[in-house]
Amino acid sequence: MKSLYNHFERNIFRFRFGVIGLFLLITAYLFVHATQIRLDASFEKNIPLNHEYMKTYLKHQQNFGGANNVLISVCNTEGDIFTTDFFTTLRGVHDQLFFIPGVDRIQVNSLFSPSTRFVEVVEDGFAGGPVIPADFDGSVQDLQVVKANIEKAGIVGSVVSDDYTCSMVKTSLMEIDPQTGEKLDTLKLAKQLEDEIRNVYEKDGISIHIIGFAKMVGDIADGAKGVVTFFAIAIAITAVMVYLFCRSFTLTILPIACSLIAVVWQMGVLSWLGFGLDPMSILVPFLVFAIGVSHGVQMINSVSREVANGNNPKQAAQLSFRKLLIPGGVALLSDTIGFLTLLAIDIGIIRELAIAASLGVALIIFTNLFLLPVLVSFVRFDQEEQKQIVETADHKLMARLLWKKANIVTSPKPAALIIIVAALLYFWGQYQGQKLKIGELHAGAPALHEDSRYNQDTFLITDKYAISVDYMSVVVETFQDSCIYHEVLDVVDEMQWRMENIPGVQSAVSLASIAKVVNSGYNEGNQKWKVLSRNQQSLVQSIARVPTTSGLLNRDCSAMPIILFLEDHKAETIDRVVAAVKEYRQQLGTDKIQFKLASGPVGVMAATNEAVAEAQTPMMLYVYGAVILLCLISFRSIKATIAVILPLYVVSTLAQALMTYLDIGLTVSTLPVIALGVGIGVDYGIYILSTMSQRIRAGESVPQAYLAALKERGSAVLITGLTLAIGVSTWFFSALKFQVDMGIMLTFMFLVNMLAAIILLPAISAYLWRDKLKK
Known part of the structure; x- marks a missing residue:
């Protein structure tokens, strides 16, 4: 395998012009397809069919x-x-x-x-x-x-x-x-x-x-069109930060260009496969760009250091390719498989997001781990100048912050304190995360701001009309011509009365309630006759006045909905109403009379909320299972795997606590963010630990290995985390509420995952390799 790998590596750099030509052809072809991609929204994609x-x-x-x-x-x-x-x-x-x-x-x-x-x-x-x-x-x-x-x-x-x-x-x-x-x-x-x-x-x-x-x-x-502006702002911010890091226009442009090529490939392949881009997943291309920049910065950082060590550009690029292909590839495969686990969720829009995100991240392996080092190998460097830049960057970025104090993070007592603080934060996050609600927590369309035209229209209609726009139908399925039998309509009437007394139900209507009104009309409007007649002929007379176009019965009267108008579509309201229907149908239902959930807009929301709730735990198990498996294969060490996974899990738990604190519910649009956060965060840990584990195996102590990892990877990790966090923080000004929420969540994940990788990971390593604390 090593011989095959070396042969492959040599051929990549031996035929550099051929590699670049191949990438140009593929990019041109997929660019044409990318220009044909269109926004694609469908109602059925948003529901668990x-x-x-x-x-x-x-x-x-x-x-x-x-x-x-x-x-x-x-x-x-x-x-x-x-x-x-x-x-x-x-x-x-x-x-x-x-x-x-x-x-x-x-x-x-x-x-x-x-x-x-x-x-x-x-x-x-x-x-x-x-x-x-x-x-x-x-x-x-x-x-x-x-x-x-x-x-x-x-x-x-x-x-x-x-x-x-x-x-x-x-x-x-x-x-x-x-x-x-x-x-x-x-x-x-x-x-x-x-x-x-x-x-x-x-x-x-x-x-x-x-x-x-x-x-x-x-x-x-319409609001998503503004995403292009934020994308441009993020690219500009990224360019400035990368330039400040490497002090080279060429090395600034190359990782950004390769990351944009990955986005073009992603859009082109999606279009070629017949997929559109849903407005709710319009942010996926930026995430692909962000992950690409993260790996690109690691590559140019490694090349810069190799040049400063005396290698020519081609040698530096080849050595960096050799060093980073395995850890970078493992990190990107972890991301890809992690995103693919979203396919287990039976909701079309999430599955499309999973395909788009995993496809984009997989393509980064080619654009940023293959194309980028080949392109960098053509860059002309002044070795003395590059050496000075690297030394200056090391000094300015980390010396005063952490590098000279690296032994503190990996010393037993400070490491214990860091782990205790992390444990306390984890338990606090776990406690708060249990309060995380499934579903929408606000009136109107939560994807839009409260002052948007759509939500203002919603509020006006809700205020002006007595019947809420939030309604759910419980369909009574029974036998043909059942509505002419008193015992059937009486059960329907009983169910309606019970549901009308559930908090959150504004009103209800069914064939039974209309039949009572009609019966009263046949008796001079006397309210005492507002009942279901036990005389079948009178009951038939009452039912005959209700057409099928009313939506209260089908043609053969074998199905009759009870329409429940709710005060709102908040998660707790839906949960309360659905729980009541399930309880009462057990008491009132028979073999011949069955109460089926559910139709109407709130019925769709109830199904979606339950699908999200059922998918939450399996999704996290799949994501972490994939990451753990790849870490075990890559590091061949249980200790190394634990050191990567524990910080990641703490941050995921804190992210759910943040959602609770910010009153953000777990919905179709926010559920994937947690999985995306795991995919983004694992990169930092893998890069830091790849150097640490190699050094520890070579006989160095944990503090020495950590210091070497910081010098080799730490600057790039720090710059990447800060750059991406600043980029997504601009989303706070978006016209879309869900983009604002995602901006907050991703800013948190970029920063906290970065801090966990450079503080918590080495503290855990200090205890996992206690025998390596001193040389």
Whole structure:
């Protein structure tokens, strides 16, 4: 193996021009594909399709509508809705939404929908019709008729706002665009909602408020365009920091260029494989760039030192390649396999993120461990100048901070103190981490800031209407024509009553509750008759008044949803409601009557939260299992593996505590950050310990090995940690709330993992190799 490795190494540097030519061809080819990559968002990618709740959701989606809805509230800012101009605008919004490709036209509902009807009790029984008559022309008389019909229809708080200043137009979206036969382009639809509805119909006196998954993703995609600016700022900061470290424009440009090539390769391969880039994973290319720079700085640091030791550029590059290929390759393979473990999570967006991140990191092996040393071998160095730069860098960066005091970190008593402090921080982090909540912790769309247009629209709709936009359907699955049997509807009614009394449930509606209202109407509106009739003929008469378009029953009456409107979609609210449904269905359900969770937007959130909770522990086991295995293979030492893993685990625990402190929930967007943090942090430890373990095996003491590791790798580790932390800290000013959260988390991980590698790792090593404390 050693002979094969040496042969491979010699050929890499013997045919340097061929290697560079090959990389140029691959880069040009993948660059073309990279320019064709597009943002790709899909509702189904964000949900665990194989979860029990989602199977129920997909089974009944056609009958009861999906959770991928669009809600448009048209509001009169200068009075109530009963004006000719308002109804002209409302009709225009309804018609325009109806004709947007991808909209489920059957589900389009507003005051102008034929299915929006009123029913009133008259002397002969019932009378009714469309809320807006067919001959409506907007006259004052017609407006008065419509107002009366709205009150009779009982749609105040749902279709019309409580204060009569707004009216709702809503629909569901298809997954397939009927015009193209392809997957619905969610981002295109979001733009159409802006261009064809808000920009056209919002005018003086009329405001348009749009919410729904498609609109939210569209706003996130618009905000994600700012990521390019932050990427450019991060590159500039990185360039300045690397230049201050190496004092060479050429050595500054090369690692940054190679890291950017890795990003181009990543985007090109993703496009070539048919993947798009989801707005929620738009930050992955930066992480690839960051990891690439981390390894690139190690390479130029090693080459600089070899040149200062008297080697020519080619020899220095070849020696650095020999030194860093194994530890760098192991670190990058650890990252790659760690990210691949995210594939175990059955949520499309996380799996795509896993593929994108692992692919990008794997490509860094080629661009930064192969191409970079070959390119550096052509750089002309002044050996005396380089020697002076290295000595000056050593002195300025570390001498005053740690190097002259290296023995303190690896001395028994200080090392014990460091380990005790780390243990205390770990137990504190573990305690705080247990408080980490699964799911969203804030109202509105958590990916966006509270003052964003989307969240302001959400808050307005929530305030104006009595029925919350956060609802969940519990589907009652039973036998055909079951709704004409009193014993079935009575169980449904009992379940609804129990759920209405759960804290967090604002209101509920089902076929049973509507049937009681209809029965009362047949008896002169007497409230004493607001019950489910035990007479089957009377019950049939009540049910007949409820059409299937109401979404309260399917065609053969074998499925009936109980729709629960919640106060919010916070994690604790969802957990409480889901737990209550599970408890009561055990008490009320039978072989013939089964209560199935769940449909509606909150049903999707509940399934996602449970999938995230189930994946959290296995994901961490897979990540650490992969890192441990590769460390064992690389170092062939249990002690060395422990020294790398323990600091990493402490930082991961503290990261979860930080999420609790900052009120950040564990969601689809934040779960991968923990795995990404492990992948980023392991690099520091592997580089430091690779030198330490070699020196210890050669007979040096732990303090001597640590001092040598700091001189050889410490400067690069310190510069990399600081540079990347400063780069991601600029995300604090992003228009996207989730990018701000990720910026905080990654800044913490970059800095604390770096500090753990240069302080905690040697302290642990001092006790693992106690027999090597003194030479």
